[in-house]
Amino acid sequence: MRQSELFTKTRKEAPKDEVSLNAQLLIKGGFIHKEMAGVYSYLPLGLRVLNKIIGVIREEMNAIGGQEVFLSSLQSKALWEKTDRWNDEKVDNWFKTKLNNDTELGLGFTHEEPLTAILTEHISSYRDLPKYIYQIQTKFRNEARAKSGVMRAREFLMKDLYSFSKSEEERKEFYDIVADAYHKIFSRVGIGEKTYMTFASGGVFSKYSHEFQTECEAGEDIIYVDEKKNIAVNKEVLTDEVLSDLGLKKDELVEKKAVEVGNIFNLGARFSESLGLTFKDEKGESRPVIMGSYGIGPGRLLGTVVESLSDDKGIIWPELIAPFQAHILFIGDSLDVRKEAERVVNELEKKGVEVLYDDRDVSAGEKFADSDLIGIPIRILISEKTLLQKKAELKSRKTNEIKLVDIESVLSKDLDVLLKL
């Protein structure tokens, strides 16, 4: 894509009321727009990244047998009263609205209730179980504080997966499968090394829930990490009993600030009993379905990547989720240079490489600064000086390493290879 055609422009300053680093950088780079506190719109560059993250999540959910649905945001009071989660004193972050006839409706902050209700129409026998169902859909949460940019928004996309099993053992088996899939997702989007499976408080049905916490200065959680065992404990459950349960020693743990990028909950029969989701077992006896829920917020993940991997010049996107794979720049007024840059763009695009081409008539300094801010993994620069040697200057956004490479070899090699040249 030609940068002159992209409708967004970079800007020098983020809005004054924006205190989070992730939203500041994303706004300056033209990735998102702030509609109000906790509410952001995705502009073309941001949506490209978001869709790549969603693509990774979807692949891993399909790989473990997830079936995708897309449930409504509008929720009926009658349904949520059955599980006692309608009352604002029970759930403090509902957004509610009304039909013209004054019927109260809610905007879904999660979807256990509607999905469980749907399944009562499709599940009746042990032969129908287990089932794994997920969606990537907008949640609304009326957060009191919304100062963490896209990491804690009032409206945000969520991947919510729900498991429906015959027994606690069957649920537990799947729980481990999802944990593996989550590790793959965090690793593929570039924060695997900074993300820890973390024991947190479990609620009604089990001693612990599992959070996936990514080391991050802007995180709202404190975790204690055993770096050898690669597990962590949320500060909220750090007691001697827990340490002994998990075989951890307090003096071997490192305190870190972290952000929760995923979670896994055992729901037991909490929702299936309230909503009548039962099945007949092999003996013909009626039993409640055992459920689990598994969340990842694609937008929060995007924000976490920005917080964790940026530097003072801008964002540093991991290769797999970068808005484009290569950023091609030329400098100077030479028509030959511009023509050669366009040839490189066309050849790379023919090979299927996603290219952002800075064809704007602006200064070299502005091009360099914008390129660092936008954070595409490889910058390919052509100038009169490089062209004389039939070379292009390659710069890695991550390492800042710069190399002169023959243009023909840029065109003939994979970008992965070029990054490592």
Place this chain on the structure above:
Amino acid sequence: MRQSELFTKTRKEAPKDEVSLNAQLLIKGGFIHKEMAGVYSYLPLGLRVLNKIIGVIREEMNAIGGQEVFLSSLQSKALWEKTDRWNDEKVDNWFKTKLNNDTELGLGFTHEEPLTAILTEHISSYRDLPKYIYQIQTKFRNEARAKSGVMRAREFLMKDLYSFSKSEEERKEFYDIVADAYHKIFSRVGIGEKTYMTFASGGVFSKYSHEFQTECEAGEDIIYVDEKKNIAVNKEVLTDEVLSDLGLKKDELVEKKAVEVGNIFNLGARFSESLGLTFKDEKGESRPVIMGSYGIGPGRLLGTVVESLSDDKGIIWPELIAPFQAHILFIGDSLDVRKEAERVVNELEKKGVEVLYDDRDVSAGEKFADSDLIGIPIRILISEKTLLQKKAELKSRKTNEIKLVDIESVLSKDLDVLLKL
């Protein structure tokens, strides 16, 4: 996919309160779930169709230079007061909600205001124009009546494209380009022959707007079609003056019931003036940006396809948007037959064909009825009788034609070819 693994089941009856044909068939086939009047969730089969429709729309939008964004649903009062569209007396289908601190918010029923406001930060010169920006995003409309299934929902996905041009002439040029793209979209999703560009009332900025109306008994509009010229006039503007404007003769027009599947509006400077979206022209003079808007509802399109193309047995999906391309069935208890069916499934899936495989232990009659209800274009049946001849029975859902074809030739030919065998 194996039908035994799909979590949805077909059902004999739709809910009693569901009066629309499209939702009745979609619910019976397990494509959607009715949450409440005008609010539907998409289940795996329905989401597959919806995503294919969205894919077609996205391709055509990108082909005409559209840049994709994803704006928020939550809307601020201050923004919409600037265009005088906040007041419920001006706009009668808002859903409104509140932050915990009592700040009123709206749920977007369209997005002229927020997108125009965003563009004030990115557009300043004639060099920045024209720009074409679209999204595929959930709209909320507090409809008084919601009896048309997914054709008129209170919550629904919309593809909304907005054009930002320097002049009325430039906007008009793009208007024609979008009209072409719309014809392509309706043709690709299978309702091209039944869809007419229709002149309708234009609002403030032009005499007419253009609707795309698809012939459909369940439609809420009446149009008058000139079948030779392939254009139509909405009953609401059918006057002698209009007929003379368009060079049409009343006695050559055929009255049809129709549903509006797309529309194109000239917005002039209505929003850019209220929200300060101006640009400096070549002479350095400040002028308001001239806008247009262009909508298609993917869910409404899906409902229209169902209404227009179903028969008394169920849905008849056009090939390009069918949930799967082939439905493979076996009948009888023979292990050889089942094995051969599975071989055909595996071979076709290896070739990239999307297959739904009915591996359930249910009667032949139930398999046939479900296959007709779900409406996949080709049914491939293997039975002891066909296997003896090394053949499979192919049935076209659309024409009901049945043919015996060598299994090896099923595997070696494209499905398009098989449909025409």
